[in-house]
Amino acid sequence: MFAAFTLLFMCLSVTGTALADHHQPCQSPSIAGDLSVTNTKKGAYTLVGYVYDSGAKRLRFKVNVNESFNSNTVEDVLMFFEEGVFYDIDTKTQSCKKKSMVQPALNPLQLPSSATFLTKMQLGRASVQEEGLIVNVWQVTAAALKAPYYPSFTMGCLPLSMMYTSDSTTLIISNINVEVEIKDPDRLTLPSFCEGATLEETPEGTTNSFFHFFF
Template sequence: MRSVLLLACLLGLSLAASLERKPHHCKSPGLLTGGFTFSTQNEKAWFYAGYEYDAWQQRIRLYETGTYNNQSFTYDVLLLYGEGVMYQIDTKASKCTKQPLQADFMPLGVPPNASLLGQYVIGSSSGPGEGLLVDTWQGKAPDGAQYMVTVTEFGCIPVSTLYQTKEYGWIVVSYINTIKGILDPSSLSPPSFCPGLDAKPEGTPVDFFTVVSNLKKIAV
């Protein structure tokens, strides 16, 4: 009985110490794999995507499936920020297009200019394993848009991001099933049937939000 009480006290002290931990600006791990849901306020679009994220070489692969106007779609893109190009990939048809990418890479985590909004527990703080300690930060991007970022207190794993845009209103991204590392590093390189890195990109330059707007074109 004494051992049970001692264990309960230690667990309680550990949880209390976690709740008293001071939030700090942080960067998410450089290599992540997982999924996320993406929804826009004005366009009423929603989709689920798998992602692979490499902050070191500024590469992101998105495997998107979802619905728009009651129609399903799939979308597979590879964003190479270091080279300034985006590949749109159709693996089944062995087709691939290369477009110029005009966006700056935005690493996951808490931006240096963000202000702490609060520290919270997702779930319950009544016992161990019942809740997740997270920090929520807010701020303004260089273009003046407001954002809100939530990350785990331990590990700085992304939980959600809210970003305000003129075109779509509030964009909400919720991250799920995140693991550290890349399961297949080759997926962050263009497939062999894609134009080579020395090939000139074609078409209108795109950024992340342009990629989102293209979802409508695919779904129509």
């Protein structure tokens, strides 16, 4: 299944240039849901619940299921994309670690202005109303990554999935159980016990981004 999924996206990346038009990157809505993250080369899987404010560019995610990722995988994170920092939150000990993110920040739920439109595709049955879904597939190149990644969005700019593959890593992210509203906006507010956290120095050779948590 993963091989077929990978082959589909590789075909899109090769043929998409011929189909590309003048689509411009869109603005995602504020949403909440779950992100299913699979690293196929490590046989690792995790499910994180998240809340994303597209206006403030803030993402809070918390690990719900963690299978085969190493013990250093963060559990609860609040990311401030515009400020370029994130907080590793430990509610049990009422403590936080404040760290820098690579810039420009790699946001799994938002298309950067540099994204290149590849193609439009129909998922499901095109001949039957409401049994198909039209999606746009994009390519994003970032200096912090060894290869481009390929996000797909609905026509209404709802993020659906993302695939990244390099010689060492294949990462597939699926957006599921999505709600186009934020029922608990307080989750995007920095906890009071984090306010005094000082910015930690990033070790040489370390890259901090959403994607790198799962490499």
